[in-house]
Amino acid sequence: MSRPRGTKRKRDDEPEMALCAVCHRTFDLSGVGNHQRVARRQGDPAEVGGGEGSRRGRASKEKMPLLRLTKAGTAPRRDTENIPPAAENEFYPQSNDFFPDNNAAAGPAPQRTPSPEPEPPCIESAHLPSHFILTTYHKHSGLPSKIVPLDGPLPPPKERPLAVGFNPAKPFAPFRVFADYHFTSKCVRRAESEAQIKEELDALHNEVWAGPCKLTIRTVKDMADSLAAARRMAVQFRQTTYRIEYEGRTTRFRGTHEIQFSFRDPWEVILHWLRDPTLVPYSNWFSARKFYCHGGETMEIVDEVIDEPYTAETWRQVDDELPDPFADDEHQRPAYPCVYLPIHIWLDKGQVSTKVKKHPVLMRGLWIDSVVRNASGNGGCALLAYIIMPPAVRNADRRNLSTAEKEDLVELQGLAYHGLNEHLLSSLKTRSHRGETLRFGDGVRRTGYPGIEIQSMDFQEIAAWLRMRASNALYSCPKCLVPKDWLYCLTRRFTLRTPRAMAKVVRKARKKSTKGDKEAVLKSAGLHDGKQILWGFRFSDPYKAVSYDTLHWDEGGKFGRHLWVYTKDLLTRMNRANEFNECMDQLPRWRDMDHIAAPTTIEFTEGETFLTLLKTILPGLVHLLPRNSPLIRALRALQQFRMLVGMHCMTGKRLALMKQYIKAYDLACREIDDKDFNFLKHHYTLHAPDDIRQKGTSNHMTTRTGEGFQQEVSRHYKHTSGVNAEQQMVLIDENEEVMAQLDMIVADDAERQRRAEADAEDDGDKIADPVDTADAPHWRLAAPNPKVAIGTFEAQMRNGPNSQYFDGFNMALRRHLVHSQPELQLSYESVIYIQSFRAIHVEYQSKVDWTGKRDILRCNPSFWHRPRYDCVIYNADVDPLSLARLLAIFRCTTHAGRSFDLAYVQRFKNSKWRPNTAWDGCRVVDPAPRAEFLPLEYVVRGAYLARASGTATDHYFPLDTIDDDMFLRLNNID
Structure with missing residues (x-):
């Protein structure tokens, strides 16, 4: 037409x-x-309404003072210095105009009239914490900035409002009585069959087990009716028939294909989250910038901090584009605050049985804090649908298809895949442009604009989602147009993909008159002929949303599929695989790390196993390879990159350091002559820093957050008949979700009653939690042994694994106490009792995100039938990163009744010995011949030391890869 x-x-x-x-x-x-x-x-x-942003923002600009900040390395002018007064608690709310140019990347901000500066406060009231996190919210929010101090007790965790059900007087509604709810919840959690439920109900109502039954549910149908009523509390699945009219080249696939499709409307799920008051404390409606600062009498910005998606660039750019509630022209102000609702889409297929795979689609709301969003329960991921192929596709055997039939099969698969996903997300398309105004869970009306910011998929899914060709295509990267022959190069940038540019390629191809010319144009960008799902969405760039996945790119990619395979083959050719396995078996145990005894004999499939092997591979490998081995340098550079890219808190300095590690990895890989690094997952390393800067840290992007759901999918499938399994599986998911929500409501109602009773007993006065004073010890002793006299203790230890260090322990301890505590006036006859402990819990502040962490360290002659004596980092005048091994942990009590917590340790000193290849950051230490006493207040945290193999004397490598804090601490990275 x-x-x-x-x-x-x-x-x-x-x-x-x-x-x-x-x-x-x-x-x-x-x-x-x-x-x-x-x-x-x-x-x-x-008429412009006075929404949240306009009212709060104008008040903020009129009343809050403007604070001038000092960049690191500069000093403020005394005549312009304006220090805010101290707040009454640990939060220091300040003006949102700390950084008037915080959105300079999106264009010049409109000029605003600054608030009149107050009188300079006195020095005492102006004192800031020594170091703190400054958060400045986007100008559209009207929210004041805040300071969270890091030199004292951390702010209390956010409290979740107690949930309220349909009927506060009956929190277990719509069930008639509590017994009905409790019995149904148990049956759903156990996934009991109808036959099992019927058997239990008959036994209960016939008084087989006890007296009269309190259940009003008498049959399986009664329970099904109650569950159907309860499911209305959550977003329910819809059933539809999706039809595909396909005119294929062959008769096998030509015709009408119908798919019975069960799905949740994603906008209804979003509304369910937005209106939930229990999620309000964990929700962020506007972007913000975080800065690590030094305080005192002046403020010094040290570095920018990126963690959650709302602290990254993409969200900030969207906020810049949304209408400004403070626009100078009143006609341009929106009636209500406009907020961005970023979405995380997760797609992956998983094996649910030996022959069956299922393809779930999950969604998360990125405005919800990751502690809730990435966990199970309310506010966590929502199952939207299972992608199902038409029967003609599922039943086709590729081995018996002709070339034309194979082409039809691939094309029909693409039509079904994109058609179902487009139908699934259709409710978000118009709203991404117009927005929709609603009352949020905090009672404020806002206009929300949904957009897909993060896509977590493996490369096979990404290619199907973006309508791209496979990983062996001429241009296979989903982020940029890197040629196939340049995938090995990590030091060169290539043109980025954009929706407009890719749509232009498709239009150009469709104008070609012959199939060959059309394919040539499409291949020049690595595309198939078709429109991508998100091209018509606002705030949804499908190529920028492709995100770095540590699970598939690193553990199961660069290392698991390439460097580890190359290393195994190399050891086999050198006939040294057994030596390597023996070295790996001798490594000490550590929490959250698998102990891999013979790695070359195991075929790995789990990413965590690959990650542990990557972290611990160097001490057992370096002595087996020639000097200055490029493989050692490549593995070390990959270690360094993986440690940084996996951190949950990123700074500008760490991002710059990550780029240096990428260059080092690139150079080392090029020196390995007999290994080809021209593959896609190697190239994608180049995009990791940009992904983090744009969308937040990698823990929000990785497919690992959805892998746990695959176990639920497998469990759900086992409780189906196998026929139309997806429809049965979504019903199981609905039942589990709504019963989990009811469990929370009932538990919160019990907590509400407990608080009311406690307040009544205390005459209405609330008891405050005890304060965390600076003098409180940062350690706790655990697993105690009986208290004995010092002579008995020495005799016991001289018969233990480290007996050579305990000769003269009694006299050595007395000399230590006389030297460190002269007021005790100890003599040889003074009675001293010793109570030893087999574990110690050490609290420390993480250098990653400045939050509190805990190490559990062992000093046990038989921990799981093996001796385990962990090492520690302690503060010393000569070296703040001094290392020692715990030989004993004890509390000694003197004749005067005073007690002291001490550790008996074997110190380590820096060694002159070097391995065959001294990798970047390599440190070698030697044990001291004698043991010494160490007060526990000097212990910082635990450490992991691996013995160097192939040497006659004892040398140890302190491994910085056991966790993120250790990596920053041992490498002196801020």
């Missing part, structure tokens, strides 16, 4: 909605031009 004269064909990448430049409202493309002309002549007559 011909187009009307004068109309323009809509491009595939053009949105269906447009934003009016005058009133900042969205309209259909067909009418936005006329609306703008009328609006310019008459002005927008709409």
